[in-house]
Amino acid sequence: MTVSLDLDFVRRQFPALADGYVYMDNAGGSQTLKSVVDRIGEYLLTSDVQLGATYRVSQTAGERVAAGEAAMARYINAVDPGEVVMGSSTSLLLKILSWTLSQKFRAGDEIIVCHGDHEANIAPWQDLTAKGIAVKSWLMDPETLEPDLDDLEKLITPRTRLVAVHHISNILGTINPIRKIADLVHRHGALICVDGVAYAPHRAIDVQAMDVDFYAFSFYKVYGPHYALLYARKELLDQIPGINFDFIDKGAYRFQPGNVNFEFAWGMTGLPDYIKQLAARHFPDEDLSERQSIERGFDLIAAHEEQLSARLLDFLNSRQSVRIIGHPSADRNKRVPTVSFVVDSMNSDTVTLATDPHNIGIRFGDFYAKRLIADLGLIQKQGVVRVSMVHYNTLEEVDRLIEILDRTLPE
Ligand SMILES: Cc1ncc(COP(=O)(O)O)c(C=O)c1O
Incomplete structure (x- = not known):
């Protein structure tokens, strides 16, 4: 049935x-989900203090923020909560990524950007031409209006360091085969950065199944506030220089100067809870993980x-x-x-x-x-x-x- x-x-x-x-x-x-708004209110009304102190309310605040980050990591099926970087928008997170990651690139390296993308996943890479990095365009197939993998294969060279592509175009609505694209990109030793903004409101995200290196989306399009998430594979993130103070030398915090928005981090726990509630309501007899x-x-x-x-x-x-x-x-x-x-x-x-x-x-x-x-x-x-x-x-x-x-x- x-x-x-x-x-x-x-x-x-x-x-x-x-x-x-x-x-x-x-x-x-x-x-926006009421459960998300309620939790944002709850955080601000009952635990709005600085994290990291020994007193009780500060401990509660810290637990809530950590719970928010862990919930988001599980929501996208990341291996580790440290793979989740939070920020105010996808545009800003991808700009931070291109800025920091490019410190590992050299003049003459190449990046491929897809022309079906929102500018948020093009401009930050395009800007790297100022560092002598060549940026190539992967055009959408004019007949199918999809990015063609054969076209990508022709653009990739041994100097290609990264391919930036969208999971779903915010205009076309078509779902791209990210796993296939990631496999191709990885076969050539490059990295893949996926804009998941137009996908995230509609389908479960599984960064492990897609085998992506970087994946970003914004919560204001996924039933929450103006807040965003960047997934970065842990072994890569650890190698990229951060943009926070020198003495902050571990984990995602290196990419979150001024730290995350605490109330939104806690608030977004309302999203996975809502989806889980949907499943429980519709499949009450099933014992689902x-x-x-x-x-x-x-x-x-x-x-x-x-x-x-x-x-x-x-x-x-x-x-x-x-x-x-x-x-x-x-x-x-x-x-x-x-x-x-x-x-x-x-x-x-x-x-x-x-x-x-x-x-x-x-x-x-x-x-x-x-x-x-x-x-x-x-x-x-x-x-x-x-x-x-x-x-x-x-x-x-x-x-x-x-x-x-x-x-x-x-x-
Ligand atoms: C597909 C897509 N990518 C990226 C963005 C940028 O997201 P943000 O506003 O969080 O920077 C948008 C916003 O409309 C979008 O639709």
């Missing part, structure tokens, strides 16, 4: 959804998301005037419900201006994936129209959007 997601339960965990507004700009930022709960929870999410994609894509595919920018099918193994499209004879901003008055939040633009939008020739079009859904969206909400689009778009 297939178990379907209990949407009433899901939506109750996100108080903002009660206002009836249709939030479909989730790839920009998702709504924490990892299995996270995977089963996201299986439920993926199945529901596939229905959302299918409803919207069926409509869009039925319109002659619409071109989907990304995978045309809803298959959960291929895509998430981040659906972009352009319309003949209408610029993308015109479409969203028509939906705005109906209390539906979608948006148009390049979403900082500027190279992809330029390569696709969509700058003049004002980029794409993007409808980015997550598991708390409902089929009724998709129907509301379709009703407006049906009136707005030419046949």
Whole structure:
């Protein structure tokens, strides 16, 4: 028997959804879990002191922050909590990574960046040209709109030190085969840095299964506050010079000057707990480990998301005037419900201006994936129209959007 997601339960965990507004700009930022907000409040109201002292409240604060880091490490299936670096945003964490890691690189070394990426995983590497490092572009295949592994193989040389690539493009919604890419990159002795921002809200993250060296994502798109995580394989992290004070010479703290945001570290324990609760609620008779709960929870999410994609894509595919920018099918193994499209004879901003008055939040633009939008020739079009859904969206909400689009778009 297939178990379907209990949407009433899901939506109750996100108080903002009660206002009836249709939030479909989730790839920009998702709504926040009450459990996360409660824990942020709990930290600030009951343990807002400096860590590391001998008195009781300071001990509690330290335990909460450590528990937050450990929970995040388990959430992404890292081997060690010391592999998790926290920061204010993915953009900043990747900038810190490129700055520090490049101290191990030499002039003449090469880096490959993928043109489907958000600029956060391009610009920090591009900046290294100032150090004499060559940066090559891995273009998306214009037919499939996917990064082609044969193309990557042609770009890699013995001087390639790192390949930067996205797990899912924030425009296309297509899931890239990260394990295959990582295997190829590692066969050539290079490192892989993956932007997981557009993937993290939709699927369980398993850094060991993907065999990645670096993986980053932002919690404000995964039901939490403006805070972000960088995974770095321990043996690599230990070799990279940090940016903190000299006397801080161990672990992830070397990359967290001023330390982490304590209340967010504790607050984010609400995320794995929510996914585990989902699994427990839907599979009450199964004795699931924490990892299995996270995977089963996201299986439920993926199945529901596939229905959302299918409803919207069926409509869009039925319109002659619409071109989907990304995978045309809803298959959960291929895509998430981040659906972009352009319309003949209408610029993308015109479409969203028509939906705005109906209390539906979608948006148009390049979403900082500027190279992809330029390569696709969509700058003049004002980029794409993007409808980015997550598991708390409902089929009724998709129907509301379709009703407006049906009136707005030419046949
Ligand atoms: C795919 C992708 N990568 C990276 C980022 C940058 O994340 P942050 O705002 O945390 O720097 C974004 C933000 O929109 C994104 O969509």
